[in-house]
Amino acid sequence: MLRRTLAKGAIGLTTAAMVAGRPAAAQGAPVEIQFWHGLTQPLGGMLEQVAAGFNESQQRYRVNASYRGGYSETMVAAIAAFRANNAPHIVQMFEVGTATMMAASRATKPVWELLQQTGVKIDFEDVLAGVRGYYSLPDGRMASMPFNSSTSVSFYNKDAFRKAGLDPEAFPRTWPAVAEAARKLKAAGIATPMTTSWPTWLMVEQFSAIHDIPLATKGNGFGGLDAELAINNPVLARHLQNLIDWHKEGLFRYGGRDNAADGLLPAGECAITFASSGTRARILREAKFDWGTAMLPYYDDVPKAPLNSIIGGASLWAMNKGPSGGRSEEEWKGVAEFFAWLAKPDVAAKWHMDTGYLPLTRSGYEQVKASGFYKQNVGADVPIEQMLRGGGVLTENSRGVRLGGFPEIRNIIQEEMERAFQGQQDAKALLENATRRGNVVLRNFERANRA
């Protein structure tokens, strides 16, 4: 207690010294806010324009948005900078890094606390439940600022569907029907009809949420660091075994880790793909055929399916400068004002329409819908509708995932999938091995983060 007071006093003194040492700050030179992001072009440029819009709207703060490599590089850069007492004010963190950031409580300032401290107001009640849930504490307070959220959907080649005698306007709803369609597509001359991007996110995480089965104990890890993987269950085993069998049959092609398979549909090599809703922009640009967007398939004999899908993408975290704190009130205020700017309905709506990421709020969605945007951009509303599938009421299994070391666990599952697709193991062994290796990661994370 005494130590904390002393520390606060020290911070107060340094702040006072800094303000005194920089009289220019009081006289109107803007407060610099460093914002590190991990978006490549063209999305990165759009993000920098959002920051530029904020800078033009007022004179007190200046947000410098800079690209620091992909999501994982940005994460590593921010952590290294924090250790060197030079962290950015704001860092964009991919959704799987959420648990890591949350566990490092002295490194970040949760958004709820930031808003309380600075008196800035953002209404989170209206934010899409699936987005809000992913980035909030178990009691509902926001930990980070949702920014670019995506979900995943099916994209398919309508021309190929016509050629195979399938109805191009009705994408099959269930997995068995998708397999049937793939067989017809193969018969019509498409060598490997179906593929997937983000194998773990799509075929394990999304699949579990949609079918209302747990990915991990403790409510997918929301309830504590002592969660264990629960992926070794019959529903998931059945689906992965199907994928392995379809791979053998030539209906499904493993296109590589993460987003490596993104190019297969636009190149015309596959007729069906499951990918991030953000892939829309690329397909729009590259595909030279008629294509469609549909919701992810499910097994209709699983009782509660289909529920809402979960999100991917990233959120923004307010960071301390280093292990000893070191941010002035003015800097925190600037961060909060910038977050509030991002939540403004017109800023958020423009971001959604330009990029294809999910709209932040429900009312924002209604507003864009009323403007007729989705009539001109058919399929752009499928991701949002899918987020609201199952009535928009989240269960413990469909609100998201919060596991420490989750990037590593994702890779472990991808590696075990690769073993299975090479014919070295079946779905049961895949899930057993992934569970065993994944739990080691969880235990290590738990140990390293226990005070």
Place this chain on the structure above:
Amino acid sequence: MRKAVIFKGKLLPLLLMLPQLVITGIFFFWPAGQAIWSSLLREDAFGLNRSFVGLENFAEVVADPTWRDAAANTALFSFSVAVLALAAALLLAVQADKAIRGSGAYKTLLIWPYAVAPAIAAVLWLFLFHPQIGLIGRALNAAQLAWDYRLNGGQAMTLVIIASAWKQVSYNFIFFLAGLQSIPRAVLEAASIDGARPMRRFWTIIFPLLSPTSFFLLTVNLVYAFFDTFGVIHALTQGGPAKATETLIYKVYVDGVENLNLGASAAQSVILMAIVIAVTAAQFRLIERKVHY
């Protein structure tokens, strides 16, 4: 009896050595010390919680089956890269050393790949062997040979070996060429007069006289395959599929930078450091004596 030359005074020699000592200290001893220290700790990514765990990280690394797999991969990978790069370079050097028209141009062209950065070399090979966009990759698939290094571990390993070896051939080529040119013509001519045919001349004269060069290159190639091939693996396979091309150095990166498991990563790099020290010591102590100079 040898007479040792002894300089008086300590200041000047120390002063002259200082730049080198400072550089070694900052760029080797300090980070190496840090690595040893972190290998004894268990901490979270941000360095907020840390506890001393002794040698526990080492015990975990050695007991980890994925680390053992990586060690086996490294052995196979390094050996293959070294043999392939040395054999190809020797063949090319012997051919380029002959009196042929335009040998200068050949020599220049053969040295070029050395100037290519490992990651760029990998991208060049990717353009050749990618199953969808690669020239050769497409041809293989069109010929009904199922080529997909992203899913077939054996193919992935073959590809990173070839790409890494190709990168090193130029370096070996320069040294072999220099070695060949330092072999006295008179010896070769004498052998010719005695009736030795080219193959026999090569195996009985050229090859033994090249052994110091070969031995030096073997060490350099092994170290190259151990440490400098990170860029090739990172750009081509990221250690996949299913860890089939994950070498020890790549695993250090994956565990430390991607998985933010600093203690385990530091322990692995300390083990690597011990391996390199052992290899270098063995080179000087044991093998170098047996090489014919």
